[in-house]
Amino acid sequence: MGDAPPVCDYEGSDYRDRFWGGDCRVYEDCTERIALRRLLPPRGRRVAHLGAGFGRMTSELQGYDQVVVLDYSRTMLRDAQARLGRDGRYVYVAADIYHLPLADGSCDAAVMERVIHHIADVCAALRRIRAVLAPSAPFVLEYASKRHGEAVLRYLLRRQTWNPFDREPVSFGPLYFNFHPDYMTQCLRECGFETRRCLAVSYFRLNLLKRLLPLGVLVTLDRLMQPTGRIALYSPSVYTLNVAVGETPPAALDGPLFKCPQCGALLETAEDEVTCPNGDGRWACRDGLYDFKENLGPKKTRRRRRTQEQMRSLVQASANEATL
Numbered sequence: 001m002g003d004a005p006p007v008c009d010y011e012g013s014d015y016r017d018r019f020w021g022g023d024c025r026v027y028e029d030c031t032e033r034i035a036l037r038r039l040l041p042p043r044g045r046r047v048a049h050l051g052a053g054f055g056r057m058t059s060e061l062q063g064y065d066q067v068v069v070l071d072y073s074r075t076m077l078r079d080a081q082a083r084l085g086r087d088g089r090y091v092y093v094a095a096d097i098y099h100l101p102l103a104d105g106s107c108d109a110a111v112m113e114r115v116i117h118h119i120a121d122v123c124a125a126l127r128r129i130r131a132v133l134a135p136s137a138p139f140v141l142e143y144a145s146k147r148h149g150e151a152v153l154r155y156l157l158r159r160q161t162w163n164p165f166d167r168e169p170v171s172f173g174p175l176y177f178n179f180h181p182d183y184m185t186q187c188l189r190e191c192g193f194e195t196r197r198c199l200a201v202s203y204f205r206l207n208l209l210k211r212l213l214p215l216g217v218l219v220t221l222d223r224l225m226q227p228t229g230r231i232a233l234y235s236p237s238v239y240t241l242n243v244a245v246g247e248t249p250p251a252a253l254d255g256p257l258f259k260c261p262q263c264g265a266l267l268e269t270a271e272d273e274v275t276c277p278n279g280d281g282r283w284a285c286r287d288g289l290y291d292f293k294e295n296l297g298p299k300k301t302r303r304r305r306r307t308q309e310q311m312r313s314l315v316q317a318s319a320n321e322a323t324l
């Protein structure tokens with residue numbers, strides 16, 4: 001599949017309990033839900049929740065007929081299944097965003113929060129997401145901003161070397177980036193999205209404030225502050241509403257969901273696997289989880305089996321001849 005950028009692997013991670021366990025991030029969770037509700041149309045046909053993790057925010061997508069819950073980590077997806085259930089409305093998919101196995105134009109909305117900070121090649125990922133969207137489909141993208149109040153203050157006080165006003169992403173370690181709002185808007189534009197709205201989210205995520213003020217007060221203040229993102233973005237988290245524009249595949253909302261991550265052909269679906277008609281491979285569906293992380297190899301056709309049997313009898317025949 002070519003030289004793909006590395007993926008931040010959450011396989012076996014305790015992210016859910018370590019990061020969201022207890023009540024220390026209830027404020028962030030509440031404010032993100034408010035932002036998502038403000039931006040995403042409440043109803044639709046098929047929404048892709050990309051990098052959905054354990055499905056923390058997936059419950060916000062209940063107005064859609066079908067929800068594709070996609071993540072690179074199988075363990076996260078098993079957690080999501082346990083949380084959301086096995087109702088046929090949810091399609092669980094283990095796959096890499098750089099190689100999305102979803103058919104062009106197959107979704108009329110997409111959501112991706114707290115994921116792009118792990119993406120080394122932002123444009124490669126955004127182009128793949130753009131391709132699966134029907135014309136004019138909304139894409140709600142959250143990103144971690146490098147130009148937030150605390151970073152600006154630290155920089156001005158010379159307590160931080162990197163410049164929050166510089167447009168290039170800042171990296172805090174392997175596969176962990178924060179982005180300048182202008183950089184992200186430009187990437188989105190280059191990849192076929194028009195940014196329509198920006199919400200400034202989580203201004204009050206400081207531990208001291210969380211200790212001093214009741215949760216309800218912080219959430220209300222955040223709710224009031226979010227729309228200021230239209231004029232000034234200095235929050236650590238930014239929620240954006242983007243619309244698919246430009247050259248666009250036709251909507252394929254009623255067609256097959258999966259395409260081959262290698263050749264792009266629509267996959268043939270059998271009971272427990274999907275198969276590339278051009279012989280690129282097969283991918284299993286185990287306990288309700290489509291697994292594109294492991295290619296099971298080309299389909300074994302009957303013809304091929306016959307050929308193997310013929311080979312075996314030929315070998316046997318020549319062995320018999322040799323012993324005569």
Ligand SMILES: C[S@@+](CC[C@H](N)C(=O)[O-])C[C@H]1O[C@@H](n2cnc3c(N)ncnc32)[C@H](O)[C@@H]1O
Binds near residue numbers: 050057071073095098
């Ligand atoms: C910080 S977690 C966020 C999970 C969820 N969006 C949330 O907010 O609770 C990042 C998630 O992105 C997923 N991820 C990172 N890179 C990915 C990629 N290239 N393709 C698919 N998923 C990816 C990880 O497996 C992980 O579940």
Ligand SMILES: [Zn+2]
Binds near residue numbers: 278
């Ligand atoms: Zn193929």
